[in-house]
Amino acid sequence: MGAGVEESNEQLFNEGVGRISGVTAADTRERLLRGAAEVFARRGYDGTRVADIAAAAGVSNGALYAHFGSKAELLVAALRAHGRRLLADAFAADPDQSVTDLLLRVGRSLARSDDAKQDLLVEGLVAARRDEDVARPMRDYIGERADWMAGLVRVAQAADEIDAGLSPNALAHFCFLLAMGSALITPDMHAVGGPEWAALLNRVATALAPETDGSNAMKVQINAEQCQGHGRCYDLAPGLFAADDEGYGTVLGDGAVPPGKEDEARLAVANCPERAVTLVQEP
Amino acid sequence: MSVDDRFAQDHWEGRGELPPGARNEIITGPVSDWATDFSHLEPEWSADMYEIQGDLRERCPIAHTQRFGGGWLPVRYEDVAAIAYDTDSFSSRQIIMGNYRPPRDSAPIGGSPPISSDPPFHHDARKLLLPAFTKAQVSKQEPATRRFCHELIDAFDGQQVVDAARDYAQHIPMRVIADMLGFPPEDGPRFRRFVETTLEGVNLPPEERMEKMTALFDYLFEQVREHVDHPRDDLTSFLIDAKLYGHRLEREHVAGTMALLLIAGIDTSWSAIGASLWHLAKTPEDRHRLVADPGLLPTAIEEFLRAYAPVTMARLVRQDMHWRGVDMKADDWILLSFPAANRDPAQFDRADEVVIDREVNRHAAFGLGIHRCIGSHLARMELRVALDVWLERVKDFTLADPVAVTWSAGQIRGPRTLPLRIG
Numbered sequence: 001m002g003a004g005v006e007e008s009n010e011q012l013f014n015e016g017v018g019r020i021s022g023v024t025a026a027d028t029r030e031r032l033l034r035g036a037a038e039v040f041a042r043r044g045y046d047g048t049r050v051a052d053i054a055a056a057a058g059v060s061n062g063a064l065y066a067h068f069g070s071k072a073e074l075l076v077a078a079l080r081a082h083g084r085r086l087l088a089d090a091f092a093a094d095p096d097q098s099v100t101d102l103l104l105r106v107g108r109s110l111a112r113s114d115d116a117k118q119d120l121l122v123e124g125l126v127a128a129r130r131d132e133d134v135a136r137p138m139r140d141y142i143g144e145r146a147d148w149m150a151g152l153v154r155v156a157q158a159a160d161e162i163d164a165g166l167s168p169n170a171l172a173h174f175c176f177l178l179a180m181g182s183a184l185i186t187p188d189m190h191a192v193g194g195p196e197w198a199a200l201l202n203r204v205a206t207a208l209a210p211e212t213d214g215s216n217a218m219k220v221q222i223n224a225e226q227c228q229g230h231g232r233c234y235d236l237a238p239g240l241f242a243a244d245d246e247g248y249g250t251v252l253g254d255g256a257v258p259p260g261k262e263d264e265a266r267l268a269v270a271n272c273p274e275r276a277v278t279l280v281q282e283p
Numbered sequence: 284m285s286v287d288d289r290f291a292q293d294h295w296e297g298r299g300e301l302p303p304g305a306r307n308e309i310i311t312g313p314v315s316d317w318a319t320d321f322s323h324l325e326p327e328w329s330a331d332m333y334e335i336q337g338d339l340r341e342r343c344p345i346a347h348t349q350r351f352g353g354g355w356l357p358v359r360y361e362d363v364a365a366i367a368y369d370t371d372s373f374s375s376r377q378i379i380m381g382n383y384r385p386p387r388d389s390a391p392i393g394g395s396p397p398i399s400s401d402p403p404f405h406h407d408a409r410k411l412l413l414p415a416f417t418k419a420q421v422s423k424q425e426p427a428t429r430r431f432c433h434e435l436i437d438a439f440d441g442q443q444v445v446d447a448a449r450d451y452a453q454h455i456p457m458r459v460i461a462d463m464l465g466f467p468p469e470d471g472p473r474f475r476r477f478v479e480t481t482l483e484g485v486n487l488p489p490e491e492r493m494e495k496m497t498a499l500f501d502y503l504f505e506q507v508r509e510h511v512d513h514p515r516d517d518l519t520s521f522l523i524d525a526k527l528y529g530h531r532l533e534r535e536h537v538a539g540t541m542a543l544l545l546i547a548g549i550d551t552s553w554s555a556i557g558a559s560l561w562h563l564a565k566t567p568e569d570r571h572r573l574v575a576d577p578g579l580l581p582t583a584i585e586e587f588l589r590a591y592a593p594v595t596m597a598r599l600v601r602q603d604m605h606w607r608g609v610d611m612k613a614d615d616w617i618l619l620s621f622p623a624a625n626r627d628p629a630q631f632d633r634a635d636e637v638v639i640d641r642e643v644n645r646h647a648a649f650g651l652g653i654h655r656c657i658g659s660h661l662a663r664m665e666l667r668v669a670l671d672v673w674l675e676r677v678k679d680f681t682l683a684d685p686v687a688v689t690w691s692a693g694q695i696r697g698p699r700t701l702p703l704r705i706g
Contacts, residue, residue, distance in 0.1 A: 228651075228653065228655035229413070229655060230649060230659060231418055231659070231660055234418070235418075235581070235663075243417055243418055243419065245413075245414055245417070246410065246414055246417065247413055247416065247418065247660065270642060270643040270645070271585070271643065271644050271645060272645065273649070275645070
């Protein structure tokens with residue numbers, strides 16, 4: 001989709017200046033937004049004149065003001081239309097996928113983020129620091145994006161992918177900070193290796209998952225009354241069980257089954273002659 | 284202390300006397316109906332045990348016999364498990380079903396603690412032994428066991444046909460338990476006689492049986508006295524010094540436990556190793572699979588233990604009761620067949636098939652409940668090493684003469700003659 005936008009922009013600039021007859025107001029608005037996105041990203045908010053955008057869009061200044069009241073309004077509108085929306089795009093491409101997977105995939109892309117579209121966002125954020133005219137619509141814009149992201153978190157919570165005890169707003173804020181940070185600190189300033197970044201994100205995702213979810217919420221238990229020391233558990237799942245001094249089975253640590261050990265845990269349960277080993281989902 | 288007065292006399296108390304208890308008429312000969320006249324000591328039993336038990340499971344499922352002074356044979360997993368767990372109703376004071384019942388006041392200790400013991404004594408006598416039989420502890424025997432298995436195969440020395448039961452399987456547990464008890468390794472042939480006496484000589488006349496048991500205990504006391512004079516780091520010295528409730532063990536406790544470890548440690552593993560090799564000799568697809576993928580061996584071993592569980596235990600009914608549809612009388616035997624439990628289709632899918640990669644396998648080869656075989660970790664080590672070395676060295680082997688294979692009678696079932704063609 002990104003490539004599509006670039007192509008359209010290129011086409012648009014090649015068409016040069018001047019009112020193009022036979023276009024609708026919506027077309028004009030769209031041309032203006034594309035032009036604004038391009039020029040703001042290239043020259044910055046302060047370095048851009050309204051006339052530059054009108055020229056890039058091939059419309060008159062008057063036509064521009066018929067659509068947008070100010071340069072600030074145009075900036076935020078351009079951001080809404082053409083700003084980077086990694087999550088929303090990835091979500092739209094496959095609405096049925098796991099939200100955690102979606103966040104992880106987008107999160108991984110942040111480490112190598114050098115998308116030109118992020119420049120528009122940076123310009124908006126920087127301008128908002130100095131110009132209250134920009135700050136007001138930017139707050140609205142950021143608020144909308146954060147609300148959308150919090151909604152995504154709620155979807156994940158309803159699907160038992162993310163701990164329902166976590167604040168959707170806080171988690172949306174956290175994701176937002178990562179995304180904004182990646183727009184400012186680009187890989188040419190500071191880089192992180194893909195695998196190490198992915199491993200870190202996986203750890204974060206694990207911590208966000210509900211206790212009842214999947215592997216990390218499974219716990220093995222031994223009923224000491226029933227255990228007779230057959231030792232099948234520590235034979236089959238030495239990472240989860242051990243023998244005590246008399247050969248009775250004991251659970252290592254708190255019995256939590258780490259990712260990748262689920263099959264071992266199931267084997268231990270399936271082979272205890274006394275049925276003393278159980279696998280429980282922690283509430 | 285150079286003299287331990289527990290073991291000072293040359294002749295132990297009761298030597299040469301029939302032990303007190305009840306004896307019944309010995310009935311032998313062909314079984315008329317397995318549902319009403321079963322006997323685990325007739326040759327048909329060892330030849331067709333699984334078919335007999337499978338048939339009883341369909342039509343009984345708790346068989347009875349008037350032999351041995353009266354006894355019952357449950358063949359469903361759920362019945363076997365229920366009896367193993369119910370130590371209040373079923374006593375372990377004698378675990379060899381035969382024609383002799385020790386006096387009731389021999390409980391809760393019994394003649395060979397802790398296998399012959401009932402709660403609460405059982406727990407304490409067993410606790411004493413447990414640390415010596417943990418997986419970590421028995422793994423110390425593994426290198427010597429492996430070396431010994433190689434020596435046994437070295438001795439085949441170009442023979443085309445070997446007896447895997449006599450020339451291989453039996454020697455492995457004999458050597459291991461002799462090492463652990465601190466007995467001379469060359470006494471192996473005597474151990475074999477003791478095993479046959481205890482477990483297969485059940486229907487011999489009492490005097491003859493007593494004479495043979497006397498030979499066993501004479502030998503054990505000889506070993507004890509030798510250890511009293513020359514203590515060392517082995518199970519015999521451990522038992523001589525061990526304390527229970529602040530006192531050293533009674534002489535009978537020491538000797539009874541030694542008898543247990545010697546007898547129970549030998550023909551059980553011998554049977555399991557032999558039965559596994561018998562299966563592999565007649566099932567080339569399983570043999571090839573294990574040779575190609577030795578990592579599957581531990582899983583396959585559990586399946587061999589399930590399908591060819593060597594050990595059947597016995598219990599004595601404590602008092603008259605109606606139990607699951609039958610009227611049991613006090614001192615009736617229960618023949619507690621773990622092999623039957625292990626082939627109950629209500630408990631195991633494809634119960635009568637040997638599925639060497641079976642993933643769900645809650646078999647009861649080592650028993651269930653408080654009497655779980657204390658040597659199970661040792662037995663698993665012996666079985667794994669014995670099969671591992673055999674498959675590494677021999678690889679291709681077949682039954683040289685299927686009808687020449689013989690099986691032991693009584694409560695421990697395994698091949699006693701197993702001619703295999705290895706060349």
